[in-house]
Structures are given as structure tokens and as C-alpha cells.
Amino acid sequence: MTIENERRRRILQAGAAAFVSGLAGCSSYLEDDGGALSSGNGTTGTETIEREEIELPVEGEAEWIGYGETASSRVTESAPSDPAYDGRYEPWTFTGREGDVVTVTMESDPGDPYLYLLDEDGTVLEENDDGGSSELDAQIAGYELPEDGTYVVLAASYGDEVDFPYELGVREGVEGEKIDLRSIEVGETATGKVDVEDPDQFEDYEGFHEPVSFEVASDQAVTIEMSSDEADPVFGVADSTGAVVASDDDGGDGLDSRLVAFPASADEEYTIVATSYGGSVGFEYELSVQEADASDGRDLRSIEIGETATGEIDHGDPESDRFNGYFEPVSLRADGGETVSIEMTAADGDTYLYLLDPAGSVIAQDDDGAGSLNSRIEYAELSDAGEYTVVAGGFQTNGFFEYELSVQEAQVDGRTDLRSIEIGETATGEIDPADPESDRFNGYFEPVSLRADGGETVSIEMTAADGDTYLYLLDPAGSVIAQDDDGGSGLNSRIEYAELADAGEYTVIAGGFRSDGFFEYELSVQEAQGSGGGGADLRSIRIGETASGEIDRDDPRSDRFNGYFEPVSLRADGGETVTIEMNSADGDTYLYLLGPDGNVIAENDDYGGSLNSQISGVTLDDGGEYFIIAGGFRTNGFFEYELSVAEQ
Structure with missing residues (x-):
């Protein structure tokens, strides 16, 4: 998931909790005095502020920016970075007075900017990610400076996204015409503007907002919509006691907010707290209250x-x-014994399904099983007669949308049960709700008997066009001796070089990765080719040499080294610097280098965008015998490889 999508998901889940906890922290506002902005201490914003140089508390060289100015620059890979701040940044400074209320903006297209405001000592006073007029722009709005002096602005990038242009602005207050909206009637649509002259505290919520009152009767319900082209609007609805009883973030179109059919509990006056996600200030919005x-x-x-x-x-x-x-x-009556598939789809919502039995217990649930953001519960068995309940809901707390619900009897007759297979055979089966089920094997599975005389080595493969397969192999005592998820192509499974050491009945567990995975599959058990010591064992190598080896079932095996491996001796006089490479056309290699004391001094999985391994520029400080562990990333990876040790 991209950074932008991750943030979008977070915004959609915010809802009422995010509103009550506060979306921005601001503590003061300005009085408009006939066009000249005045600060909290009564001095006008038109006075000249003298530039004051300071020792920068962060890395980098700062540029100066004054009130009312904008500047253009670019965040690049060469810009400073610090673990204390997100991404990379460029420092700027400005001088202000105690009580000045300032707004700092950082706009970029196509970048994702992030703003920090620091004092002279480097203490972060305020920061903002997406509070600007566009979705990813940053804005620190209406911040009251605590003392006279020089302040530092870090114009930064969100995460690792760098190399984008931006425009930085610092000004006192918020520019533009003031539009106060304080009341609205049912049936009316009106325009307002959130700015730093609006209140910044409503009960537990801190942030600039417009409190808009409306009256409604106890038998009325209203739909409230708040839209803006300049910010991400958010609103809450408070009753006459000031308690927030409802809220919405993105229930409307795009980033707009909509609360559908809000029911009044009594004849009283309610207050809409109109604000924004991220604490944006200086944006106009349209508010509508309709019956x-x-x-x-x-x-x-x-x-x-x-x-x-x-x-x-x-x-x-x-x-x-x-x-x-x-x-x-949604009530669903059953005679008992039916098996159904339930699907919920929505063009504009993220659906979520629960199925409750007659006692009210959840017996199945699904989020995105029908593809996209739609839900599907497959092969739900209604074993008892009675009234079941399909809970048709959404993934989000405040998700409001139309949907379509379908309950269809599942077709389980004509299924293909696979219960035995022979070495050298390929057969077809189907995992369905009539099969056994166990948490041990990830849900439903088919137990397939496999007889062995003892001493055979086999490769087992399970493929499915529509499922995510999972294989287990049990010995005659019922113990798991091998298992695999995605060892085949795609989501298919393969157990390679499984040794059937004892005579008797083994069991192949043909299942799925998901507990509710139902699909047809093909199972193949073949005698392994080249097993039983036919591989090329590599046990020593010299500096400057290239040699070939093969990892097979006759090699040593250790969980420490991801399964089977070849221990390759390497003698050194001491002081040599070498590069070790392990390449394979058919395997995913893994290298370890052990010192003369047996401890791992270097390791590598993948290099150069391939599945090959390289330990580069390692110095063999001591004279003696080192060991190169030539292995694979996977426990049961068997393949030929080439190993080289080159001195630098």
C-alpha cells in the first residue's frame, strides 16, 4: 500500500473518535481592526520586524522569510534529514513578537509536504501534514507565538518522498473576506468560512471552527452536508448540553462530509461544529440542513x-x-441443513458481513471476499432450524451507502472428494464445506492417503486456478514431516524431496491458506528425480576459486541456516578481504560466513535485484578455517549453484 493510500484509509476510519479527540490544536485568534491585523498584545501587524540571526538548532543553512512573503524552493535527496523529523527538510527562519498569530503554508504539486515550527532551542511547537488547501499540502494555521524572537520553519517531505518543488508562505492571521455562519434553518443551504477569528474551543474539541445552530423537532430527522473545494471538511453535531452526539468526516462525495437522517431526540437546539481534518484555516465551505x-x-x-x-x-x-x-x-429463516453463499455489494461503500446463528453468535464474517471492497461469505452451513441474522454493515464506523444483498443456496452436490493418491499419479479434488475442518490445517481440507513401501523420495505439488493452496505431509504416526504454502508458482504449493522413510500410510493434507477457502485443485505426487545422493557436494573452496555444488536432501539440515545447506571450508592466512558470491538458475540462495570460532560474521539473501546472494568486502581478520554456509531462503529449497570467492 502506498503512503497516500495508507493515509487515505486512516482518514476514512477517523470518524467520531478523531473529531472528539481534536484534529488540530490552536490556542488564540486575531481581532480584525479595519483591515490592519493586530496581535494579542495590541500592536499592529504593519510594524517593521527586525531580522534577528540565531544559531540554527538543526542541521543545514537557513533562508530568511518575512511576514507576508512567499518563497519557492525544492526538497531534494541532498537536503538534511534527522530521525526527529519526517523525511528530508529545508530550514527557514522568521522573527516575530510575543502574541503574534501566524499562519505558515507549504504547497506543492506533486509533492507531499510536511511542516514543523521550532523555537530557537529546537523545540517543536507545532507540526502539520495535510492541513492545507489541497489534499496533501501542509498548513500551520493561527499559531500564537509565545515570545519575541526568531523561529525556525522546517519545510519537509512526508516519509521518503523527496525531490519536489514547493512554495512556502508566512503571514500574520488569515487573509480574505470574513464570512461568519452562526445559524441555519432546516431546508436551508448557507456559506461560511473558518478562520482564526472563529472560536478555537468547543467542549473537548480544540481547533478553529464555526458553531452553527439549528432547531429541530423531536419527530424530525435531518440530513446534514458540508462541502468545500479548499479543505477536507469535518463536522460534529452537539446537543443543547454541548455533548457531541454525531459526527462525520468523509461520508459525502470525495472529502466532503454527510450525515444521513440524523434523528432528533427532543425539541431542542443543536449545534453543528463545522471544522476540517488537519486543522485547516481560511477556507470557505457550504453547509446544508435538509429534512x-x-x-x-x-x-x-x-x-x-x-x-x-x-x-x-x-x-x-x-x-x-x-x-x-x-x-x-437482516432476518434469514432456515429449516436446518441448508448451505448458502451470502454476498453484499455496494458501488459507493466498503461493505462488511456478519452471519449470526439463532442464538446470536457470529458463525461467519467477511470484509473483502467478493473482490474490491465487497463482501462474500461462502458455503455457510445453516445446520439448525430457526432465524439467522445477516448483519449488513460497513468497514468504517460512519459508512453510509446503498447496497445489494444476495443469499443463494450453495451448490455442493457433484463435488470431487479426493481421499487417496499413488506415487506417480495426478488427481483432482475440491475443498468444500462438506470436507473436514481443523484449525491445525487452516480450516477445511481434504485428507489424501498415500501408501509407501519405505525409502521413496517424492515431490508433491498442489495447484488451483482460483484458490490459495496449502500442503501438509503427515507420516504414518500422524506427525507433520513437511509443509508448504507458496513453494510452487503463484499461490500454489510444492513439497520437494519428501522422504517416505518408513513403510505405511502417509497422509497428504490438501488445504488452503484461508480458513474459508473453497476451490477445486489438482494434486500430483511424483518420485523425485536426482534424489538420493546424486548431487554434487561442495565441501571446500580456495580464495580466487569458483566451484559448483548442489543442495539436496543428503546435505546437512538446520533451522539456524533455513533448512538444508552445504558447509564449505575456506582457509585464510588472516587479513584478506574477499567477496563471496552464490548464484543459481533455479533456486533462491542464502549465504552465511562463519568465523573460525563458528559465529556468523556476515550473511546475505538477495543482491542486485536477483535471488542470488553476495557477501561483499568482508575482511578475514584471523588466520584459520572459515566456513561458507551455502543454503537457500526456503527450508526445502533444492537446487544446483555456483560459488565463488574473489580477493579484493
């Missing part, structure tokens, strides 16, 4: 097997943390 049906849209409360129906999750539905917020409880 709505408390059951706005389509409530879905029952469905039958074989039916497809439409519903809508809205503010009039039940809400529970157990089911990620708002949901629709």
Missing part, C-alpha cells in the same frame, strides 16, 4: 434463500461497536 425521513432510503430487515434485495445503511439504522458502527440486521 429527511428517519428511515431515509431503504431499510432491509428480512431476506429469503434465493433472494436478492436492496438496502441502505443510514443514520436511522442501529449502531454497535461490535459491528463497526451502523448496520442493518
Whole structure:
């Protein structure tokens, strides 16, 4: 997942908790005195501020920027970096007075900027990521300077994204026409503007906002929408006691917010706290309050097997943390013994499904099993007669959207059960809900018997076009002697060079990586070619030499070295600096270098964008016998390889 997508997911999950805890911390605001901005101590912003040089508390050389100025520059790979600050940064300084309220902006296209405001000692006073007018721009808005002096601005990058241009601005207050919105009526759409002259404290919420009151009757429900082209709007709804009873971040189109069918609990005045994600200031917004049906849209409360129906999750539905917020409880009657597949799709939402048995216990659930952000519970067995409940909800706490729900009887007849296989055979099976189930084997599986005379070495492969396979091999006593997830191509599994040492009945467990994975598969058991000591053992090498070896089942095996390996002796006089390379056309190599005392002094998995290994420029300080451990990344990786030791 990209940094931007990760942040987007975080924003979508913020909801009411993010609002109540506060999206930005600001502590003061300016009075507008006929166009001349005045600071909290009564002095005007038009006075000249003398530049004051300081010893920079961070690495780098600072540029000066004054009030009302903008400057252009670029964050590059050569810019300073520090673990205390995100990404790389360029330092800037400005001088201000105690009580000055300043706004610092950093805008970039296509970069992702990050801002820090520091005092002369390097203490971070304020920081911001996405509080600017565009989605990824940064803005520290309405910060009151605690004392006279020079301050440091770090114009930084978010994460490792660098090499982008930006424009930095520092000004007193927030420019533009002031538009205060303090009340709205049901049925009205109005415009407001959040700026530093607005309140910055509402109960537990800290941040500039506009408190917009509206009156509603106890039998009314309203839909509230807040949109802006300049910021990411967020709002909460507080009752007459000041308690926030509802909120929304991105329930509307794009980054806009919408609260659908908010039901009033009494005849009273409510307050919409209109603000933004990230604490943006100086942005205009449009607010709409419209009457709505408390059951706005389509409530879905029952469905039958074989039916497809439409519903809508809205503010009039039940809400529970157990089911990620708002949901629709959809009754499903069963005679007992049915097996069904349940699918929930939405064009505009991220769905989540739960299935409850007649006692109310969750017996199945799914998030994205139907592809994209849609949900599917496959092969759910309704073993008892009674009323089951399909909980149709969303991944987000405040996700409101229309959806389609389908419950269909699953086709389990005609399935292909595979219960035995012979060496040299390839056969087909199908994992379905009629198969055994065990947490030991990741859910449903097929136990496939495999008889051996003893002494055979086999390779077992399991492939599926539509599933993520998983293989286990059990000995006649039932103990796991080998297992594999993705040792084959793609998501397929392969156990290579499995030794059937004893005569008897072995069991191949053909299963899936997921507990609810149902799919057809092909299973193959073949006698391993080239097993039984046919490989080229490599046990010593000299500096300057290149030699070939082969990792096979006759080599030593240790969990310390990822399974099978070849220990290759390397003698040194002491003081040599060497580069060791291990290359293979068919395997994923892994190198260890042990000193004369047996301790690992260097190791490497992949280099140069390949699956080959290289230990570069290691000095053999002491004279004596070193060991190169030539192995693989995987426990059961068997392959030929070439090993070289070159002196530098």
C-alpha cells in the first residue's frame, strides 16, 4: 500500500473518535481592526520586524522569510534529514513578537509536504501534514507565538518522498473576506468560512471552527452536508448540553462530509461544529440542513434463500461497536441443513458481513471476499432450524451507502472428494464445506492417503486456478514431516524431496491458506528425480576459486541456516578481504560466513535485484578455517549453484 493510500484509509476510519479527540490544536485568534491585523498584545501587524540571526538548532543553512512573503524552493535527496523529523527538510527562519498569530503554508504539486515550527532551542511547537488547501499540502494555521524572537520553519517531505518543488508562505492571521455562519434553518443551504477569528474551543474539541445552530423537532430527522473545494471538511453535531452526539468526516462525495437522517431526540437546539481534518484555516465551505425521513432510503430487515434485495445503511439504522458502527440486521429463516453463499455489494461503500446463528453468535464474517471492497461469505452451513441474522454493515464506523444483498443456496452436490493418491499419479479434488475442518490445517481440507513401501523420495505439488493452496505431509504416526504454502508458482504449493522413510500410510493434507477457502485443485505426487545422493557436494573452496555444488536432501539440515545447506571450508592466512558470491538458475540462495570460532560474521539473501546472494568486502581478520554456509531462503529449497570467492 502506498503512503497516500495508507493515509487515505486512516482518514476514512477517523470518524467520531478523531473529531472528539481534536484534529488540530490552536490556542488564540486575531481581532480584525479595519483591515490592519493586530496581535494579542495590541500592536499592529504593519510594524517593521527586525531580522534577528540565531544559531540554527538543526542541521543545514537557513533562508530568511518575512511576514507576508512567499518563497519557492525544492526538497531534494541532498537536503538534511534527522530521525526527529519526517523525511528530508529545508530550514527557514522568521522573527516575530510575543502574541503574534501566524499562519505558515507549504504547497506543492506533486509533492507531499510536511511542516514543523521550532523555537530557537529546537523545540517543536507545532507540526502539520495535510492541513492545507489541497489534499496533501501542509498548513500551520493561527499559531500564537509565545515570545519575541526568531523561529525556525522546517519545510519537509512526508516519509521518503523527496525531490519536489514547493512554495512556502508566512503571514500574520488569515487573509480574505470574513464570512461568519452562526445559524441555519432546516431546508436551508448557507456559506461560511473558518478562520482564526472563529472560536478555537468547543467542549473537548480544540481547533478553529464555526458553531452553527439549528432547531429541530423531536419527530424530525435531518440530513446534514458540508462541502468545500479548499479543505477536507469535518463536522460534529452537539446537543443543547454541548455533548457531541454525531459526527462525520468523509461520508459525502470525495472529502466532503454527510450525515444521513440524523434523528432528533427532543425539541431542542443543536449545534453543528463545522471544522476540517488537519486543522485547516481560511477556507470557505457550504453547509446544508435538509429534512429527511428517519428511515431515509431503504431499510432491509428480512431476506429469503434465493433472494436478492436492496438496502441502505443510514443514520436511522442501529449502531454497535461490535459491528463497526451502523448496520442493518437482516432476518434469514432456515429449516436446518441448508448451505448458502451470502454476498453484499455496494458501488459507493466498503461493505462488511456478519452471519449470526439463532442464538446470536457470529458463525461467519467477511470484509473483502467478493473482490474490491465487497463482501462474500461462502458455503455457510445453516445446520439448525430457526432465524439467522445477516448483519449488513460497513468497514468504517460512519459508512453510509446503498447496497445489494444476495443469499443463494450453495451448490455442493457433484463435488470431487479426493481421499487417496499413488506415487506417480495426478488427481483432482475440491475443498468444500462438506470436507473436514481443523484449525491445525487452516480450516477445511481434504485428507489424501498415500501408501509407501519405505525409502521413496517424492515431490508433491498442489495447484488451483482460483484458490490459495496449502500442503501438509503427515507420516504414518500422524506427525507433520513437511509443509508448504507458496513453494510452487503463484499461490500454489510444492513439497520437494519428501522422504517416505518408513513403510505405511502417509497422509497428504490438501488445504488452503484461508480458513474459508473453497476451490477445486489438482494434486500430483511424483518420485523425485536426482534424489538420493546424486548431487554434487561442495565441501571446500580456495580464495580466487569458483566451484559448483548442489543442495539436496543428503546435505546437512538446520533451522539456524533455513533448512538444508552445504558447509564449505575456506582457509585464510588472516587479513584478506574477499567477496563471496552464490548464484543459481533455479533456486533462491542464502549465504552465511562463519568465523573460525563458528559465529556468523556476515550473511546475505538477495543482491542486485536477483535471488542470488553476495557477501561483499568482508575482511578475514584471523588466520584459520572459515566456513561458507551455502543454503537457500526456503527450508526445502533444492537446487544446483555456483560459488565463488574473489580477493579484493
